[in-house]
Amino acid sequence: MVERTEEAQRKSAAERPEPHIRRIWVKNLSKRFGDLVALKDFELEVEGGEFIGLLGPSGCGKTTALNCFAGLLAPDAGDIELDGESILSVPSERRRFGMVFQNYALFPHLSIARNVSFGLEMEGVGKTEVRERVEEVLSLVHLEEHRDKYPAQLSGGQQQRVALARAVVTRPRIILMDEPLSNLDAKLRLEMRTEIRRLHQTLGLTTIYVTHDQEEALSLSDRVVLMRDGTIQQVGPPKEVYAEPASAYAANFLGYRNLLPVKVTAAEGEHARVATQAGVEISGTLRDHLSPGEDAVAAIRPEDVSVVPPDRKEQGAFSGTVELAEFLGRDSELSVPGELGEPLIARTTGDWKVGSKVSLQLPPERLFVFTKEG
Amino acid sequence: MSKMMSRWGIDRNLLLLLGPALVLVVALFVWPFLYGIGVSLTPGPGREGFLSNYAAFLGDVRERASIWNTLWIAIPVTIANVLVAVPIAYRMRRPLKGQRPISAVFVVPMSLGVVLVAEGMLTFFGPAGWFNKVLLTLGVVNEPLQLVHNYIGVLISLFIAEFPVVFLILLGYASGIDPNLERAGRMLGAGAWQRFSRITLPLMMPGVAIAAALSFVATFAVFPSAVLVGEPAGATRVIALAAWQAAYERFDFGEASAIAITMAAIELVCVAAILLGRSRLYRGPTGGGKG
Numbered sequence: 001m002v003e004r005t006e007e008a009q010r011k012s013a014a015e016r017p018e019p020h021i022r023r024i025w026v027k028n029l030s031k032r033f034g035d036l037v038a039l040k041d042f043e044l045e046v047e048g049g050e051f052i053g054l055l056g057p058s059g060c061g062k063t064t065a066l067n068c069f070a071g072l073l074a075p076d077a078g079d080i081e082l083d084g085e086s087i088l089s090v091p092s093e094r095r096r097f098g099m100v101f102q103n104y105a106l107f108p109h110l111s112i113a114r115n116v117s118f119g120l121e122m123e124g125v126g127k128t129e130v131r132e133r134v135e136e137v138l139s140l141v142h143l144e145e146h147r148d149k150y151p152a153q154l155s156g157g158q159q160q161r162v163a164l165a166r167a168v169v170t171r172p173r174i175i176l177m178d179e180p181l182s183n184l185d186a187k188l189r190l191e192m193r194t195e196i197r198r199l200h201q202t203l204g205l206t207t208i209y210v211t212h213d214q215e216e217a218l219s220l221s222d223r224v225v226l227m228r229d230g231t232i233q234q235v236g237p238p239k240e241v242y243a244e245p246a247s248a249y250a251a252n253f254l255g256y257r258n259l260l261p262v263k264v265t266a267a268e269g270e271h272a273r274v275a276t277q278a279g280v281e282i283s284g285t286l287r288d289h290l291s292p293g294e295d296a297v298a299a300i301r302p303e304d305v306s307v308v309p310p311d312r313k314e315q316g317a318f319s320g321t322v323e324l325a326e327f328l329g330r331d332s333e334l335s336v337p338g339e340l341g342e343p344l345i346a347r348t349t350g351d352w353k354v355g356s357k358v359s360l361q362l363p364p365e366r367l368f369v370f371t372k373e374g
Numbered sequence: 375m376s377k378m379m380s381r382w383g384i385d386r387n388l389l390l391l392l393g394p395a396l397v398l399v400v401a402l403f404v405w406p407f408l409y410g411i412g413v414s415l416t417p418g419p420g421r422e423g424f425l426s427n428y429a430a431f432l433g434d435v436r437e438r439a440s441i442w443n444t445l446w447i448a449i450p451v452t453i454a455n456v457l458v459a460v461p462i463a464y465r466m467r468r469p470l471k472g473q474r475p476i477s478a479v480f481v482v483p484m485s486l487g488v489v490l491v492a493e494g495m496l497t498f499f500g501p502a503g504w505f506n507k508v509l510l511t512l513g514v515v516n517e518p519l520q521l522v523h524n525y526i527g528v529l530i531s532l533f534i535a536e537f538p539v540v541f542l543i544l545l546g547y548a549s550g551i552d553p554n555l556e557r558a559g560r561m562l563g564a565g566a567w568q569r570f571s572r573i574t575l576p577l578m579m580p581g582v583a584i585a586a587a588l589s590f591v592a593t594f595a596v597f598p599s600a601v602l603v604g605e606p607a608g609a610t611r612v613i614a615l616a617a618w619q620a621a622y623e624r625f626d627f628g629e630a631s632a633i634a635i636t637m638a639a640i641e642l643v644c645v646a647a648i649l650l651g652r653s654r655l656y657r658g659p660t661g662g663g664k665g
Binding site: 070071072091092093095096097098099101103105106107108109116119122123150152166167170338 | 475552554555557558559560561562563564565569572573577656658659660661
């Protein structure tokens with residue numbers, strides 16, 4: 001199964017079909033619900049064939065944005081252009097967009113085949129062609145033998161596949177996905193993640209995918225759009241967003257689990273010295289313009305903290321004692337209080353017992369210093 | 375015995391809990407029903423034979439006509455109620471502005487009772503009532519419409535009386551349908567009518583069947599409005615009226631019981647037919663999946 005998927009992926013990478021659109025341009029989209037600003041000046045350009053991950057915590061406006069794209073919500077201001085034409089006045093049922101819902105929204109009274117054929121029937125596609133296309137897409141999601149069953153007879157993962165099949169069978173211009181994996185267990189989620197990326201590539205889809213899971217967004221997307229309070233915080237390829245978060249907020253959301261409140265003591269170019277609340281000085285890299293004396297946040301990822309035995313302590317390292325150790329399979333995550341005052345979280349393949357004395361090194365180029373946010 | 379009971383999942387506590395309800399059901403329903411069957415099978419004065427009371431009712435053209443009279447009222451009222459309530463319930467499936475006052479207007483007739491509604495109708499729809507006055511003033515008609523003391527009057531009265539039940543049942547079904555299903559339909563290109571006819575209505579149909587069955591049973595047993603706003607000597611001489619006349623005008627309890635049992639049998643057959651139809655419909659969850 002896994003091999004088959006990988007093979008399909010390699011094959012499809014070579015002969016990927018042309019996307020159905022050239023470009024979608026979202027211009028200054030805004031939407032309020034009463035006093036709540038759900039979306040503010042949302043601006044995004046998506047190339048045909050791209051996979052965009054809209055990432056953010058619940059309430060950040062990502063689903064509002066998706067519903068505006070779908071036409072299920074009317075924005076208060078702004079425009080959406082598809083290949084140069086505004087689609088705001090086009091109702092959802094004529095946008096020819098596909099959508100995958102968080103709860104799948106399969107029609108419970110229709111068989112799997114009828115669920116999948118629904119969109120084709122609406123288009124008035126001939127019976128023979130409907131049958132062929134339904135068979136084709138059902139085999140694409142490995143559900144051929146379930147065609148006559150009803151949604152309630154399928155498992156969560158299978159229902160998810162039906163939802164995908166139903167959304168792609170009409171060859172939509174864009175496919176919108178609203179947290180499609182959040183109802184699945186961890187193992188299935190990984191499987192379906194591969195499946196979604198595979199479908200995206202094999203069918204030449206243009207996908208906009210909403211999620212609150214950074215791992216999902218990073219692994220699936222060509223570009224990640226990080227959102228906060230209805231605005232875009234950062235846009236970029238996963239590698240870039242991961243390696244170079246634009247703010248303390250972005251860093252926090254992208255797995256920089258060590259966020260220390262600090263004060264800048266010296267700044268030169270992008271090099272900075274900051275003091276923790278316990279008064280310990282560390283070196284880092286400035287990501288915002290900051291002057292000595294200003295409050296700031298120092299961020300470093302657990303995997304960038306290196307843990308060494310205390311006797312091998314080098315300059316710029318800090319000593320501490322392992323307080324908690326969580327085994328994660330390939331490596332472990334340690335919580336280490338010590339000289340810095342606050343406990344640091346470190347990820348390491350070393351086998352450290354609770355109570356061990358260790359030395360922590362924080363590489364200055366991986367320790368980012370951001371403006372403190374309100 | 376106790377072994378068998380436990381195999382059926384019955385234990386003494388369950389029987390104790392069931393006790394009061396069983397006593398009530400037996401005393402108020404099963405016993406009178408069996409008693410009625412007994413009376414209906416006991417030949418009345420001047421009759422002979424086991425089914426003679428039934429023969430007396432069904433053999434008399436005028437008496438027998440009460441069955442058709444009743445069906446001719448109950449079926450159209452039930453159909454009209456469903457046809458009117460389905461679109462309104464569909465429209466109100468999501469909370470609307472003014473939902474509560476609108477619902478109250480629909481539901482109030484239920485609390486008024488048939489007699490009060492009939493009283494109101496006599497004044498409102500009567501030859502000198504507001505309704506006819508408005509029509510006359512507007513020049514829509516030249517002489518007052520005859521809307522009470524006839525078949526139409528009974529239809530209107532029963533429609534008003536039964537509508538709330540049908541509406542409330544359908545509203546429950548319609549608002550229980552996952553709103554994402556219609557959104558999914560929209561995204562797949564379905565217009566408003568297609569979304570209604572292909573998604574919402576099929577999911578509401580089990581509710582339609584239940585509402586229709588209840589409305590039918592209630593209207594089939596019509597009695598007060600058939601007399602008050604109907605034409606009890608003619609077109610609206612319904613089966614309940616026939617039974618009442620047999621019992622309390624002719625004191626022929628045998629035939630009255632036979633009529634009552636016939637009425638129950640017709641209701642059972644009709645309700646069974648509706649429920650059989652319902653069992654062929656989709657009756658599963660009205661949500662679109664997990665979550």
